[in-house]
Amino acid sequence: MINYQADKNIGYCPHLAIDLGYSHDAASCGIMHAGIKEPATLQFGATIKEVARLVEQIGTCVLILEAVLSTYHDEHGNPDIRGAFEKGRGWYYGPGVATYAAASRFLRILRQKCSSNAIIYLAEAFLSFKKNHSPHSDDAMIIFDSFWDTQPESLKDGTEPILDIIEGIPSVRVFKLKESSNLSVQRTRNARR
Secondary structure: OOOOEEEEOOOOOOEEEEOOOOOOOOOOOOEEOOOOOEEEEEEEEHHHHHHHHHHHHHOOOEEOOOOEEEEEEOOOOOOOOOOOOHHHOOOOOOOOHHHHHHHHHHHHHHHHHHHOOOOEEEEEEEEOOOOOOOOOHHHHHHHHHHHHOOOOOOOOOOOOOOOOOOOOOOOEEEEEOOOHHHHHHHHHHHHHH
């Protein structure tokens, strides 16, 4: 059975980036990993199957989800932002709530479907405050390409993982898009060929 751990103090290992969506019938998840030249866009259930297949193939890896992987509640028990990076876009309202639900389901079902005993190091991608909508596949590629060069954010003491099956608190890394992000994504794609 998969063992989920926070991505603290790990060296380089294979990584998968998922822009996690949660839709009944739309292909709302972008996925990028080293085994493909172009990022793909899949439905939620198909993304779980693909990640299970990849983990069984490659073993221990870093799984980066653009979805809420931790929470914070203040001294009164009320939800609050986990750090300054979340001001104006907290995990507990708007799109954050949907990604929280999606991540909880994704991780539980992935653990059931994957026969590997691999360690999966979890990291949260925070790709927000975009001026324009971008394709899920492009977001996954940006996260994949920038992950090792992006430093984790500081989280408030008392931050907790979303599920008890996660050991430790996954890091949160903020990925900022430049206005010419589609151009840079295209350049990155061309460089891969």
